[in-house]
Amino acid sequence: MISENFMGWENPGSALITGSSSGIGAEFARQLAQQGFDLILVARRKGKLDALSKTLQEKYSINVEVLVADLSKISDNEQVISRINEINNLDILINNAGFGILDNFLQIERMKHVEMINVHFTSPVMLCHATIPGMTKRKRGVIINTSSIFAINKDSSIIMYTATKSAVAIFSELLKVKVKGTGIYIQALCPGFTYSEFHDTDTMSGFQRDWYQPEQWMKAEEVVSLSLDAVKSKSVIFIPGERNKESGMINRKKNLSKYLNCEWL
Template sequence: MTTQHSTALITGASSGIGAVYADRLAARGYDLVLVARREDRLQALAAQLEQRYGVKVTTLTADLTEETGIRAVEEALRSNNAIDTLINNAGTAQMAPFLAGDVAQHQAINMLNTTALMRLTYAVLPRLAENNRGTLINIASVLSIHARAGSALYSATKGWVLNFTRGLQEEFADSKVRIQAVLPAATATEIWEISGVSVNDLPEGSVMTTDNMVDAALAGLDQGEQITIPPMHDESLWARYEEARLALFDSARTGEPAPRYLSR
């Protein structure tokens, strides 16, 4: 990952994965725009990173579940021509039966995990396309390829993120704009405090630290990966998954009903 005095905007930057991305990019010489709801944490992190790495760090307090927050970050992306890296990290989860939450809660999760991500991407991509350089990193989840009881909404939003990112990768395949989807598994962040599931209830040894997650994701980016699953050790699993996925897609292009659906 090379820099030309780049500036990265990171959402959900006040803690967890976002804060580690901020540290790692600052160490690589990036100036930063840090976005989150908690102003006190943002300012403390900004001061720490400026002192440690000598980079310029600005903060933007915004709630991306609300229209005003999304518009504020869109404006920052469009007006700051130095921003050539966007990390769409902000997200939330409620691991509970769908009917256990109300529509307003579900809408807020959907707004943050999908709508805000799409709009911020739209705000920065024209400049990346024009300059034929830059980086977009979308944080999805391994639950983008799996759903279980209690994860219907979260899995759906992260599946959206994965497919949205895949489509953009196809559109920008011939450019020098790098677009990566990161699919963390269980990671030790504050999301568990609001998700309804305690991190202590997860299988021992299954939870990755935020430092390891981000370091692996950045290593994947440096190696040219488009989709990075930090805790996946056997790469052949993904290769077989992709082969089956594409075969399934191709099999549905016959234009004819399958024999099992024809009356006998």
């Protein structure tokens, strides 16, 4: 059954979600489908996207399109943009694709760093650039860029992850200033540890979930519903979960006060 959508819009349009073959992205797809949005699902694993597409079309009678793309490649991002340019009701863009690397900066090959920069930062920048003109014209839109709590609680043991997730959070904050008055809402979603496939990939090999207490983990369902509920809030940075929020806000204040004390300010 279709439920009321989180924006209270009468005619929900389409939502494009990157990284929707699993985890947080697949959950965004489920919750937005339930709210009556048509979907464009983007990721590399076609089988997973097709299976999710079939389930959601059958359950909610919405249209779901699958775009197979490797977002570390500029050419694949351009192909997604070609499709964006053809859609005349793109209400929601969720830049969510991402991956982690559990390794030392110098031990990781250079091109893997470039891949991470492209998936976490270049792709959201390109897709926002392509999407905002249409949303501005229609005077409505929501952009959620999935960052991470590590954008706030900086961790030098995962340099590129922290750097790219910080970049997308800052980009989102600055973009909000630019789109003021256009009817577009922007959020940088900063989850903490979330159950998904994130920690099962080759690049996270060796990671064990029980290194962290069960109460430090959240379910993707919770992260996504809190994120959608918070879209209209004033702050661009959104940290789901009280525990994450507590640690994040303390560190954000510390970081800000560090900058505020800078001599060059």
